[in-house]
Amino acid sequence: MTTAPDIVIIGSGMGGASLAAGLAPSGARIVILERGEQIPDDAPARDPWRIYTNSAFRSPETWLDEEGRPFEPGNYYNVGGNSKLYGAVLIRYREKDFDELQHYDGVSPAWPFSYEELAPWYDAAERLYQVRGDAGSDISEPQHSGPYPFPPVPDEPAIKTARQRLEAAGVRPFSLPLGVDIDRWLAAGKTGWDGYPDLRCGKMDAETCGLAAALAHDNVSLITGAKVTSLKAEPETGRISEIVYEKDGVEMRLKAKIVALCAGAVQSAALLLKSGIANSSGYVGRCFMNHNATAMIAIDPRFRNDAVYQKTFGINDWYLSDGEGGMPLGNLQLLGRVTPDILKIQVPGLPKFAARWISGHALDLYLISEDLPDPESRVVLKDGEIQLIWRRSNMTAHRKLVSKAKKTLRRAGFPIVLSRLFDGRVPSHQCGTLHMGADPATSVLDPDCRSWDHPNLFVTDAAALPTSAAVNPALTVAALSLRAAETIKREMNS
Numbered sequence: 001m002t003t004a005p006d007i008v009i010i011g012s013g014m015g016g017a018s019l020a021a022g023l024a025p026s027g028a029r030i031v032i033l034e035r036g037e038q039i040p041d042d043a044p045a046r047d048p049w050r051i052y053t054n055s056a057f058r059s060p061e062t063w064l065d066e067e068g069r070p071f072e073p074g075n076y077y078n079v080g081g082n083s084k085l086y087g088a089v090l091i092r093y094r095e096k097d098f099d100e101l102q103h104y105d106g107v108s109p110a111w112p113f114s115y116e117e118l119a120p121w122y123d124a125a126e127r128l129y130q131v132r133g134d135a136g137s138d139i140s141e142p143q144h145s146g147p148y149p150f151p152p153v154p155d156e157p158a159i160k161t162a163r164q165r166l167e168a169a170g171v172r173p174f175s176l177p178l179g180v181d182i183d184r185w186l187a188a189g190k191t192g193w194d195g196y197p198d199l200r201c202g203k204m205d206a207e208t209c210g211l212a213a214a215l216a217h218d219n220v221s222l223i224t225g226a227k228v229t230s231l232k233a234e235p236e237t238g239r240i241s242e243i244v245y246e247k248d249g250v251e252m253r254l255k256a257k258i259v260a261l262c263a264g265a266v267q268s269a270a271l272l273l274k275s276g277i278a279n280s281s282g283y284v285g286r287c288f289m290n291h292n293a294t295a296m297i298a299i300d301p302r303f304r305n306d307a308v309y310q311k312t313f314g315i316n317d318w319y320l321s322d323g324e325g326g327m328p329l330g331n332l333q334l335l336g337r338v339t340p341d342i343l344k345i346q347v348p349g350l351p352k353f354a355a356r357w358i359s360g361h362a363l364d365l366y367l368i369s370e371d372l373p374d375p376e377s378r379v380v381l382k383d384g385e386i387q388l389i390w391r392r393s394n395m396t397a398h399r400k401l402v403s404k405a406k407k408t409l410r411r412a413g414f415p416i417v418l419s420r421l422f423d424g425r426v427p428s429h430q431c432g433t434l435h436m437g438a439d440p441a442t443s444v445l446d447p448d449c450r451s452w453d454h455p456n457l458f459v460t461d462a463a464a465l466p467t468s469a470a471v472n473p474a475l476t477v478a479a480l481s482l483r484a485a486e487t488i489k490r491e492m493n494s
């Protein structure tokens with residue numbers, strides 16, 4: 001489109017696409033540089049063997065763990081970023097998540113602004129991503145200015161039964177806020193959507209919503225296969241003067257008035273470390289967070305689970321307190337359906353008939369607890385490679401959550417409950433590595449997501465989040481990006 005755009009956005013995932021959607025109507029000339037390509041229409045997007053055995057959608061890249069051992073991270077580089085495979089739970093942080101909150105193993109710090117400041121941008125994000133939900137059904141739901149744009153995705157019959165059994169066991173399941181047009185999704189294939197890539201057939205993700213809204217404007221263009229390799233800053237003014245990227249093996253350069261980095265929490269931090277910029281606080285890459293998460297399977301031989309998509313309710317009864325005057329534990333939500341194939345992939349030694357039996361009598365759940373910011377939990381570069389040193393925190397809360405969930409599921413008539421903690425190779429809820437704050441000595445970004453060091457550099461991806469809370473991050477990333485778009489527009493006008 002142009003070699004000197006007004007704004008360059010790096011990454012077309014949840015942060016980049018939402019930011020582009022917010023900026024597009026301004027008429028500013030915007031170029032989005034995306035390292036990946038669009039997932040093609042004929043990709044094996046409903047074949048769990050191609051998805052979960054890593055062959056079809058992951059890049060061959062490796063990162064190093066704390067001990068320096070290479071591993072293949074569950075991180076996706078394509079138009080729309082990780083949101084193409086996400087579970088589309090589009091849920092707000094709770095009001096109290098913006099305040100300082102005491103947890104069993106530490107403190108979750110306050111955000112530099114309150115929930116009320118972000119609430120209008122949550123409204124806008126829910127409209128952009130066409131969220132389906134029922135604000136009244138969640139006891140911890142923060143104030144909304146109105147109902148969700150669409151009614152909730154309905155429970156399938158088996159899931160409705162499970163919801164009733166849990167209600168009878170004393171908890172209050174709520175309808176998960178979801179970005180899925182279920183009829184369109186099922187028309188393209190009878191599977192769940194959590195973990196399955198979307199071929200533009202019903203999932204509301206960064207590509208189908210944020211990017212689609214942005215690219216409807218002639219002033220926005222997307223360059224795919226464009227991997228940004230460094231950012232250069234002018235020594236006198238601190239302004240980012242050049243964006244260097246590789247496309248088709250050729251090094252290219254761009255200049256822009258504003259640069260927005262939205263490459264995902266790990267890659268954005270790695271790019272700034274590599275470029276040697278934005279780090280006067282020493283916090284670039286620090287405070288990496290990634291939810292303590294457990295997959296749980298609750299089995300009852302009398303329960304027949306013939307659901308296809310399943311992921312329609314959650315439980316927040318223990319979100320802000322353990323229900324007995326104790327501290328916050330976290331969120332529980334259904335997983336996408338764990339089919340016999342998926343079970344077999346996860347537990348290869350399991351005979352096929354056993355996988356079929358378990359899957360047919362089980363309810364599959366996902367438990368999330370807050371990971372607290374710790375400067376020693378971090379992304380660093382080791383001989384140019386990404387090393388992820390994840391120091392889990394707050395495991396007391398997570399263990400209590402797992403225990404509460406098991407007891408409740410047993411009370412609901414599921415005598416066998418199995419669980420497995422997700423490990424650090426699955427950084428799906430990565431965040432915090434360039435977090436914003438009120439103090440330039442302990443944060444990388446100001447409360448508008450602008451670098452303290454470089455006046456024309458913004459970061460609006462999950463790296464900007466100061467805390468991980470205990471809910472899925474994507475809607476908060478989108479809301480922050482839409483809010484930052486307003487700041488950038490004001491700046492362009494002045």
Ligand SMILES: Cc1cc2nc3c(=O)[nH]c(=O)nc-3n(C[C@H](O)[C@H](O)[C@H](O)COP(=O)(O)OP(=O)(O)OC[C@H]3O[C@@H](n4cnc5c(N)ncnc54)[C@H](O)[C@@H]3O)c2cc1C
Binds near residue numbers: 035086228
């Ligand atoms: C399997 C799975 C399920 C999930 N389920 C949910 C859910 O139900 N709800 C929820 O809220 N969240 C969920 N998440 C997390 C959610 O997808 C992320 O929080 C969200 O996508 C983060 O947005 P982002 O902009 O930070 O990063 P991303 O969306 O990952 O976008 C980063 C983009 O930058 C590009 N990029 C990276 N490096 C470069 C570079 N050097 N140059 C150019 N481009 C680059 C990437 O290719 C990518 O497109 C899930 C994630 C996964 C993997």
